[in-house]
Structures are given as structure tokens and as C-alpha cells.
Amino acid sequence: MLRVAVPNKGSLSDAATQMLKEAGYLQRRDSRELVIADEENGVEFFYLRPRDIAVYVGKGTLDVGITGRDLLLDSEAPAEEVFGLDFARSTFRFAGPAGDFSSVEDLAGKRIATSYSKLVRAYLEKRGVDATVTRLDGAIESSIRLGVADAIADVVETGNTMRAAGLAPFGETLMKSEALLIKRADVQETDAFDILRRRLHGVLIARQYALVDYDIREDLLDAATKLTPGLEAPTVSPLGREGWVAVRSMVKRSETNKVMDNLYDIGARAILVSPIQAARL
Ligand SMILES: Nc1ncnc2c1ncn2[C@@H]1O[C@H](COP(=O)(O)OP(=O)(O)OP(=O)(O)O)[C@@H](O)[C@H]1O
Ligand SMILES: O=P(O)(O)OC[C@H]1O[C@H](OP(=O)(O)OP(=O)(O)O)[C@H](O)[C@@H]1O
Numbered sequence: 001m002l003r004v005a006v007p008n009k010g011s012l013s014d015a016a017t018q019m020l021k022e023a024g025y026l027q028r029r030d031s032r033e034l035v036i037a038d039e040e041n042g043v044e045f046f047y048l049r050p051r052d053i054a055v056y057v058g059k060g061t062l063d064v065g066i067t068g069r070d071l072l073l074d075s076e077a078p079a080e081e082v083f084g085l086d087f088a089r090s091t092f093r094f095a096g097p098a099g100d101f102s103s104v105e106d107l108a109g110k111r112i113a114t115s116y117s118k119l120v121r122a123y124l125e126k127r128g129v130d131a132t133v134t135r136l137d138g139a140i141e142s143s144i145r146l147g148v149a150d151a152i153a154d155v156v157e158t159g160n161t162m163r164a165a166g167l168a169p170f171g172e173t174l175m176k177s178e179a180l181l182i183k184r185a186d187v188q189e190t191d192a193f194d195i196l197r198r199r200l201h202g203v204l205i206a207r208q209y210a211l212v213d214y215d216i217r218e219d220l221l222d223a224a225t226k227l228t229p230g231l232e233a234p235t236v237s238p239l240g241r242e243g244w245v246a247v248r249s250m251v252k253r254s255e256t257n258k259v260m261d262n263l264y265d266i267g268a269r270a271i272l273v274s275p276i277q278a279a280r281l
């Protein structure tokens with residue numbers, strides 16, 4: 001059985017479970033369950049702390065897992081990114097009391113609190129900045145007010161948490177993170193792994209793309225398919241109307257309205273957009 005690590009708590013947990021459900025896998029119903037076997041698909045899911053997932057996968061105890069890129073780097077475990085899963089997107093930034101710092105060099109000799117101490121130490125070393133890094137578990141933004149640190153390094157999504165604590169980000173972004181599918185470097189390329197990878201990719205495609213159908217005069221087909229090239233090539237079918245064809249293509253969901261406007265402008269009609277329920281490319 002393929003052994004898969006799934007986050008049991010925090011920002012990654014619900015979205016990871018939801019994605020695996022959409023990919024047709026059995027998921028736990030009760031958050032106290034630690035392991036569940038999906039016999040039909042030959043996969044066993046282990047629910048673990050997000051921070052520990054790269055460690056288990058790196059050591060080879062588990063074959064693959066879902067975790068954040070920031071957590072993977074901070075673990076320094078020999079696990080590899082397979083692909084991004086397009087959720088839990090965040091950046092990782094230094095921040096301090098507004099006006100106190102303007103660049104990373106200003107951190108020399110200062111105290112920095114973070115939950116990602118290895119990632120921060122590695123970055124400071126690369127930049128040649130000597131500072132004291134203290135690892136705390138969470139609510140990092142409070143550490144400055146409580147006198148434990150001069151600056152912090154933490155996950156930023158909207159920036160609301162930092163702003164509410166009177167802190168401002170400074171210096172370049174240390175990294176951009178999102179949830180990832182990770183694997184052990186030498187994981188066996190079994191059928192179950194290949195199917196998991198393809199199914200998750202299918203969920204990503206179904207979420208990111210929609211189908212557009214429209215009718216167009218044959219002489220305008222080239223112009224229309226330039227607007228809707230699809231992933232490989234659009235499907236062009238005959239239409240019961242002399243000189244016209246029907247086209248079906250995949251378009252980015254975020255671009256559907258713009259594409260529909262542009263198609264209409266060049267003469268396409270009966271333009272319909274529909275969601276993709278599932279995909280296997
Ligand atoms: N507000 C957020 N928006 C997007 N991603 C986030 C956010 N907070 C944390 N993450 C991402 O979630 C992962 C951290 O997982 P973890 O479970 O430790 O998060 P958490 O939500 O801080 O959990 P906890 O409840 O234990 O504090 C990282 O990859 C991080 O980039
Ligand atoms: O930029 P924002 O949208 O405000 O999101 C970022 C915040 O979210 C996370 O905290 P979380 O809620 O997980 O609390 P924690 O600090 O206890 O981990 C992260 O550690 C930041 O504090």
C-alpha cells in the first residue's frame with residue numbers, strides 16, 4: 001500500500017482532505033482517527049502534524065505527503081516537491097515595529113523570533129547577517145511587544161495579523177509558499193503513486209479551468225481559436241448551419257469573461273461556459 005501523510009491540523013488540513021476527497025479517496029470522518037486505509041485504491045493515509053510530514057517522508061517511513069513549501073525547507077529533510085497544490089499560498093517575510101528596520105542588514109546583532117528557525121538562519125547566513133534567531137511555536141507577532149525579540153520572520157497572507165500588531169514587513173520576501181505534494185527522493189514509482197499524482201493533477205485542472213463552447217463562421221475559426229487555443233488543441237465539430245462550426249476548448253476560469261467578450265467581438269455566438277467536474281490529462 002502507498003503510505004501518504006496528510007496534515008491533521010492548521011491551515012493545510014481541511015483543504016488537503018477536501019482535495020483528496022475530490023480525487024476519489026476515502027478520508028477520515030472523525031478528526032481523532034490517526035490512520036485510515038483506502039483498500040480499493042491501495043493507499044493508507046496517516047494524519048500527522050504538518051511540520052512533521054516532511055520528516056516522515058524524508059526518512060522514508062512514508063512515501064508521499066502534503067505539506068507547505070516553507071515547512072519542507074525548514075525541515076531540511078531530503079524530501080522533494082512533486083508539484084504545487086494551489087492552496088495555503090503565503091509569503092515569508094521579516095517584520096518589525098514600523099520604522100525600525102528598512103533592510104535585512106539592519107538585523108545585524110538583533111534578536112529575531114520565528115517558527116521557521118532553520119529557514120531563517122540559512123537565509124541570514126547566505127546574506128552574511130549575524131543575528132540571534134529564537135524559535136517560538138506561534139503567535140510570533142506578540143514576541144516583540146513581550147520583549148523576547150526585536151524583529152520577527154513569519155508567514156504573511158493578507159498582512160492583517162502583522163498590521164494589527166503594529167508591525168511592518170521589510171527586506172525582500174524570503175520565499176513564496178503553497179501546499180505541495182512531496183515525495184521521498186527514491187520513492188518507488190508504483191501504480192498507486194502514479195494514480196495519486198494523476199488524480200491530484202486532475203483536481204487542479206478541474207478547479208483552474210472551465211469549458212467554453214461557441215459557434216463561429218468557418219472563415220473566422222483561426223481568429224477564434226487564437227483566443228481559445230485550449231491545452232492541446234480545441235475540438236472543432238460540424239454544425240447544422242451552412243458555413244458555421246462548433247468549437248469546444250478549455251479556458252482558465254479566471255479569464256472566462258474576458259475570453260467570452262473577445263469571442264463575441266469577433267463574431268462568435270451561443271458562447272457557453274461550463275465547469276469541469278473532473279479531469280485526467
Ligand atoms: N494565514 C495563512 N494563509 C495561508 N497559508 C498559511 C497561513 N498560515 C499558515 N499558512 C501555511 O500553513 C502551513 C503551516 O501549517 P501549520 O499547520 O503550522 O499552520 P497554522 O495554521 O499556523 O497551524 P497552527 O494552528 O498549528 O498554528 C505553512 O505552509 C504556511 O505557509
Ligand atoms: O497575513 P495574515 O492573513 O494575517 O495571515 C498570517 C498569519 O496566519 C498564521 O497564523 P495562525 O493563525 O496560524 O496563528 P499562529 O501564529 O498561532 O500560527 C501566520 O503565522 C500569521 O500569523
Ligand SMILES: [Mg+2]
Nearest residue numbers: 010137138139
Ligand atoms: Mg500558525
